[in-house]
Amino acid sequence: MSASRPRRAAVLVLEGAKPLDVGIPAQVFTTRASMPYEVRVCGAAPGLVTGGDGLSYHVADGLDALAWADIVFVPGYRRPDREDPPEAVVEALVAAHDRGARLAAISTGAFALAATGLLDGRRATTHWHYTRALAARHPRVRVDENVLFVDEGSVLTSAGAASGIDLCLHILRGDLGVAAANHAARRLVAAPYRSGGQAQYVPRSVPEPLGERFAATREWALHRLGEPLTLEALARHAAVSPRTFSRRFVEDTGYTPMQWVLRARLDLARELLERSQLGVEQIAADVGLGTGTNLRLHFQRVLGTTPSEYRRTFARDT
Secondary structure: OOOOOOEEEEEEOOOOEOHHHHHHHHHHOOOEOOEOEEEEEEOOOOEEEEOOOOOEEEEOEOOHHHHHOOEEEEOOEOOOOOOOOOHHHHHHHHHHHHOOOEEEEOOOHHHHHHHOOOOOOOEEOOOHHHHHHHHHHOOOOEEOOOOOEEEOOOEEEEOOHHHHHHHHHHHHHHHHOHHHHHHHHHHHOOOOOOOOOOOOOOOOOOOHHHHHHHHHHHHHHHOOOOOOOOHHHHHHHHOOOHHHHHHHHHHHHOOOHHHHHHHHHHHHHHHHHHHOOOOHHHHHHHOOOOOHHHHHHHHHHHHOOOHHHHHHHHOOOO
């Protein structure tokens, strides 16, 4: 793809489309100075599409938008377990994927992707209410009901509507870097990052005040990434035992406490690589990873790249 043109995103509105599911990618990727995407909202044909929850949509484009797009979002729609989308829609999704476009489903949009066969043998998720129906209708899909989103490279799926924001921010992080994703999260007043492995909903047995306390502890830790952060220190701040903190923290975030700290440190390192001219050794010290060797090791293991290569890819003018 040429670096001189905006990335192209199509939002495919199917019959019964859910309003939030349509609005999330349309708003996150809308064209603006800080967001180098061009968005087209399309349907099986141009014109009026009857949506769900009392809303309808007038779309300017038909399936030709899928031949134009670099990424295609498929919002959720009502009664996805009753029948597959029209054959022309399925064929257009397959054709878009075959020429290199990514396909990203929000909520029950996963049923449309499953109908293409592109999810066969792959992990996928959808809204928790429909996970069993997806597994029954498409038994070759490895349905994971306990995650917010799944990234299988060229095909991505997410759970209910709010997790569509998490998926979109995840895509932004990969396309544009951490700083751009964080900027978009601030604009949306959304959490900058929730792991795809986080549970779709917190069990009722977990007291709400504990979740709020852990949120405060995460915020406290984010302001101290350059300092030693141990499990004991985090648990002490949350005023619970290390064992309780570890167990409940995984339920809340999808990571162990120290995995979360490492990810937070890597995110800060990524943002410093994008926005500053600091050397790798200084960045490693500033984010609490000690040495440049340690930073390079974690970059390669977690992100599959090096700090230098990451900087070349995502560095902004400073």
